[in-house]
Amino acid sequence: MSIQVRDVSKSFGNFHALVDVSVDIAPGHLTAVLGPSGGGKSTLLRIIAGLETADRGAVLIEGADVTHVPTRDRGIGFVFQHYAAFTHMTVWENVAFGLKIAKTPRPRIKKRVSELLELVHLDGLASRYPSELSGGQRQRMALARALAVEPSLLLLDEPFGALDVKVRQELREWLRRLHDEVHTTTVFVTHDQEEAMEIADQIIVINQGRVEQSGSPNELYDRPANDFVMGFLGPVTTLAGRPVRPHDIHLATAVSPGSIPATLDRVVSLGFETRVVAIPHADAEPVTVQLTRNQIDELALEVGDTVYLRGQDGDRQQDRVVTEMHQDRAS
Amino acid sequence: MTYLGLLVGLPVAAVISQSAHHSFWSTVTQSHTVAVLEFTVGVALAAAVIDAVTGVALAWVLVRDEFPGKRVVNALIDLPFALPTIVAGLVLLSLYGPGSPLGVNLAGTRIAVLFALLFVTLPFVTRAVQPVLLSLERDVEDAAACLGARPWTIFRRIILPAITPATVTGASLAFARALGEFGSVVLISGNLPHTQIASQVIFQDVENGAPQAAAAIGVVLLAMALTVFVVIGLVTRHNTQRGG
Amino acid sequence: MSKFVLRYGVLGYLALLLVLPVGMVGYRTFEHGAGPVWDALSSHDAVSALKLSLLVTLIAVPINIVFGVFTGWLLARREMPLRWLVDALINLPFAMSPVVVGLAVFVLYSRTGWIGTYLFAHGIPVLFTWKAMTIATVFVSLPFVVREVVPVLEEIGTEQEQAAAVLGASQLQAFFRVTLPAIRWAVVYGTILTVARSLGEYGAVNIVSSNIVGQSLTLPLYVNNRVGQLDTTAAYSAGLLLAVISLLILVGMTAFSSRRIRQTQTGVSG
DSSP: OEEEEEEEEEEETTTTEEEEEEEOOOSSSSEEOOOOOTTTTTHHHHHHHHHSSEEEEEETTTTTEETTTGGSSSOOEEEEEEEEOOOOOOHHHHHHHHHHTTTTTTTHHHHHHHHHHHHOGGGGGGOOGGSOOOOHHHHHHHHHHHHOOSEEEEOOOOOTSSSHHHHHHHHHHHHHHHHHHHHHHEEEESSOHHHHHOOOOEEEETTTTEEEEEHHHHHHHHHHHHHHHHHHHHHEETTTTTTGGGEEEEEEEETTTTTTEEEEEEEEETTTEEEOOOOOSSSSSOOEEEEEEHHHHHTTTOOEEEEEEEOOTOOOOOOOOOOOOOOOOOO | HHHHHHIHHHHHHHHHHHHOOOOOOHHSHHHHHHHHHHHHHHHHHHHHHHHHHHHHHHEEEEEEOOOOOOOOHHHHHHHHSSSSSSHHHHHHHHHHHOTTTOOOOOOTSSHHHHHHHHHHHHHHHHHHHHHHHHHHOHHHHHHHHTTTHHHHHHHHIHHHHHHHHHHHHHHHHHHHHHOOOOHHHHEEEEOOOOOOOOOHHHHHHHHHHOOOHHHHHHHHHHHHHHHHHHHHHHHHHHHHTOOO | OOHHHHHHHHHHHHHHIHHHHHHHHHHHHHHGGGHHHHHHHHHHHHHHHHHHHHHHHHHHHHHHHHHHHHHHHHHHHSOTTTHHHHHHHHHHHHOOOOHHHHHHHHHHHHSHHHHHHHHTTTTOTTTTTTHHHHHHHHHSOOOOOOOOHHHHHHHSSSSSHHHHHTTTTOOOHIIIIIIIHHHHHHHHHHHOOOOOOOHHOHHHHHHHHHTTTSSSOOHHHHHHHHHHOOOOOHHHHHHHHHHHHHHHHHHHHHHHHHHHHHHHHOOOOO
């Protein structure tokens, strides 16, 4: 199910939620729409679903213009951040809802709902009410409900945003495995870059109503189109006025060509990784460097030491120069 | 929308137009009418004020106190809402009228009218204040107590300001209700000149074939009640704006 | 110490104002035994009054339920151009004295009234019949269902309805399968209040009724009539009947009140 969004714009009063947004959703893949809160990603999703109408532009599903087709005729499944469970119906009735509306014969409904409940591991809870379920269970029910009508497109709006961290992680992996099994074109909205990086095949970054970049997670991480994407997808620190990833900085106690001298300000140990903050002598902007435990142990650093920082990227040529090591012990 | 207009708007408009008669001012300024209106407003006001005090006390006891049968008492508060006004009148007549086991006979007195109004307006303030009291966070009161405040001070400086808007709203609703009350007063007031309230005069005028006079007084009552409602609306809006 | 003063002071106030008077009615009714009570209640006049009360209520309540749900839905889910006016009109019955309501219906449907002229010309009597009494009753019990339904609709939001739409439901299907069940306790509670008001209405109905005993009296009017005739047993009997019905209504109110509050707070099905 290929989805195309063409030059879509949407405003709410004076607030421009989306400005000339065009995206191509790869069929059969798991796509993440990633961006900061208020950036327009939920609006984009809802326009694709038909829950909102664009002011300008078009939405095409399988090449057909569905911009003005009502949401119930689009063959789409939607999962809401706060579940939107039908509170007065049991889990079973919730999942069966779409099938009942489509006037599916009873035996078929029974079969399909049972299958789905098994798929989402809720088979023992069919006669419970949503209020009796945990957040994670409710969201799984919502997923089963959306899948029941066999949509060609599955849309999820910050599906794990309301859940605890651990449950979020479990469900995130579980969604990926589900997608691998079912292969429905899936688009989910999130502001959590880790979530997007971990499970998506394709990431579309949206900020302030515009598409910043679209591509695979590695593409976006290694070759960000701009500073925003770079900063949003991973940690960024500034070295010699350029943004660079903390784990791409080479830190040595010896000088080397192009390296920048800095004073070690703080060493923060975070389990397996260590974060080191050094302040370059040239400007006072603190630089964060990420090192592994082993690296830190080998270097035997102390606060106040002079260290030499070099941004690691394959294009730079370096000569090696050896210099003395200073030691300023803090008294 | 049209339904509403037809059902509600039209009759009201009819009354107003009916009252727009050259005799409007003469009716309304007639000495007896004025006296009745004064009494009506006065006794309704008295009922509202008493309700404010007893209502807050009731709400306090129901929210902060515990005793067996509290839930029954809480349910009883709604009785005046459920009971037909004429039965309320009968009820008061039986206890405070002729043949009363308490040995009093208040039938035909102004006090009796007040009693009737207190009966029918009982729930308003209590039901308005209860949710506010329930939602008050005790931390603030505890903090004040730690800082040395005595219970009465805590009540005066912390609780009272929080419940005042609700109390005013409740009392205003009670006032509006009391202004127009009819059924509960009819039996016990005896319809004497000095115990008559406005609604009784309106009723009499209709019975006597003087709908214009009735309409005139009715419009006055309506105007007063609407003013109260506007005030309530303003108080509520002001309150929500302040994050009350 | 002051806690007890407050508690018993309050309870005493309630006893004097509420409990004792209502209890007295029970006592007075059966003062001369149960026989006269039964005779009074089964008399033709009393039965006809009961029938008329039920007739009026059975017409007025469903009208107000449908209107209440429909208008409540419009107010909560749609932008209304003259919203303030609709709000004012809905709350008007609360602000109006019942006799003024009766007067309004009277004026409108009288021989010279705006609607009355037309009706009288076509020989359709409305004033002084049960029809006028029903109209007056619909008027006074108008607000209850709307006022209960609107906050609940606003509280639960539109997400469930959106979910239903995505799953293929039409607007009508979504309304009956999702919206209506979600507000059912509010509707029930509002209905109970409407029934209470319709059954017990006195002032408005009195004015538009021809007040002929055995014919055009509702139960509340009958009570008044019997007091006027010094038939205290009949008056107290009918009054007690109404009081018992009110107590049942009160029980209903209490039982469903907690459900409707729970529903708004947590979106939980009762």
